[in-house]
Amino acid sequence: MSESVKIVEVGPRDGLQNEKQNLTVAQRLAFIQDLVAAGLKYIEVGSCVSPKWLPQMAQSTDLFQLLPTDTDLHFSLLTPNLKGFEAAAAVNCPEVAVFTAASESFTRKNINCSIAESFEKFADVIQAAKMKNMRVRGYVSCMVDCPYAGAIAPEQVRDVAKRLYDMGCYEISLGETIGTATPDRVAKVWDCCLAELDAAVLAGHFHNTYGMAIANIYQSLQQGIRIFDASLAGLGGCPYAKGASGNVATEDVYYLLSQLGYETGIDVEHLMLASRNISQTLQRKSLSSYANAYWAQ
Template identity: 45%
Template sequence: MLTVPKEVIIKEVGPRDGLQNQPSEVPAEDKINWINQLTEAGYSYIEISSFVHPKWIPQLKDARQVAAGIKRDPSVTYAALVPNMKGLEGALETDVDEISVFMSASETHNKKNINKSLSETYPVLKEVIDEARLAGKTVRGYVSTVFGCPYEGDIPTDQVIEVSKRLFDLGIEELSLGDTIGAANPLQVDRVLTELEKHFTFGQLAMHFHNTRGMALANTLVSLEHGIITFDGALGGLGGCPYAKGASGNVATDDLVHMLHQMDIRTGIDETKLQKAARFIQSKLNSALPSHQMQIWNKQQEEG
């Protein structure tokens, strides 16, 4: 018989991780409206944007405008990803609640993604983390390619543990473990989490699955059995993988919430309001969202 938590935390990353991969830019006012709808749906955590140079991610060039324009609920944490001190400056000026920093478990992926080796990345992140904490902000870390790298293949779990330990030593409060290319399978997730629980409490860890090969919910189930209670998701399955053309994006929050509710696991999220928010952003993207929940809704609409 499965032993799973009674309640989990879903962290919505669609406004950042989902929209940054879209071929067209969504206007700031639509992003603001969408994030407000996500707040109304009952999330406790929304990653609203990334304060990265527009040259690298033009889809998020309006991070300041979005952060300044949303309606804030004091019960919700509004977070933003920052790559460096310049990005942190924008995040602090707009008073986001939490700062997210990122790096890879893969040396090659890290160099291609942020143009630095792993050892060169730590001092940059230390400066950002120290300054963010000095400003009274909590800090979350992301480590990507935990379950596979497009350049190096499998990443040794010892390497994942080493990077994770370094990030906690630098001062992050929580670490999100990323299946960046959607390579993970349930047995692999079980094996990696079995090793990680020797070094970390699972209250410190979150899972960030991509659904490239359709295994995100299966991997989520294994994580639940291990006692993980925090999961990242992107509404409608927004996102994508630049290393796997045509692949779907992050695990779809609406599919994830539906599965959890069917299992009598509480999330605090209203599925009706969640679907409304999904329909809204789908209309602004002018393309069907890939989640199963949205495919059902779209089919119902076609059939009248």
């Protein structure tokens, strides 16, 4: 039996929140249903934030209540503070996510506080989640470079990731936020983090701004990482990182993994239909190289 790799589909949250077009709850639900049909089992549904700040994520808890309840599906909501957590808990969401960065500059620009203050903000979230037996996933932005501060020392990434784990996050996703990294630099970050944390609790979240995401995922696989975030059709990016449009496309990650012999549980025909549907809904060209080659055949 081939080794499996876990793909966390972040298109409905990290993807859509950075798209200019606001989708209705019904359109977002159809997107998630397509993803489920394609065999994706770990899906970030939305974000519990004020619609004033992120109108694309409005009514995320309403959306959550419409989702299928199959026991092998894992849906989550991003909850940046206790108010957001309480909204997620009210709809019986089993998993929430919190986020910080390995860069002080980025944290201040992104969430208007220092790294230390960001930990204080979500310490209450993690504690409340423990009491309700809910899982918490942690995100760390700027694992290699920061758009404001430049190169980030691997030790800084390790320290933030380790603190998240020690606080109670079961999984920590390291984000290569602006897509400037190359495999040699990614390798140094993993080497540093793997000295303190098991590979089973670490995930890679790569952006494809400079076309390096798949190369960086390949490098991560060589070092034992088996969890990757991806966004169908390459939706989204980071509004705080100039030019960093495009999370790595789920279709491209699928192609790499399937060609290397890893099991993903993905049905490629349904994946491609999901990709075409969301691209048509958003009236944008897919950023997936694999999808564009597939439909050109």
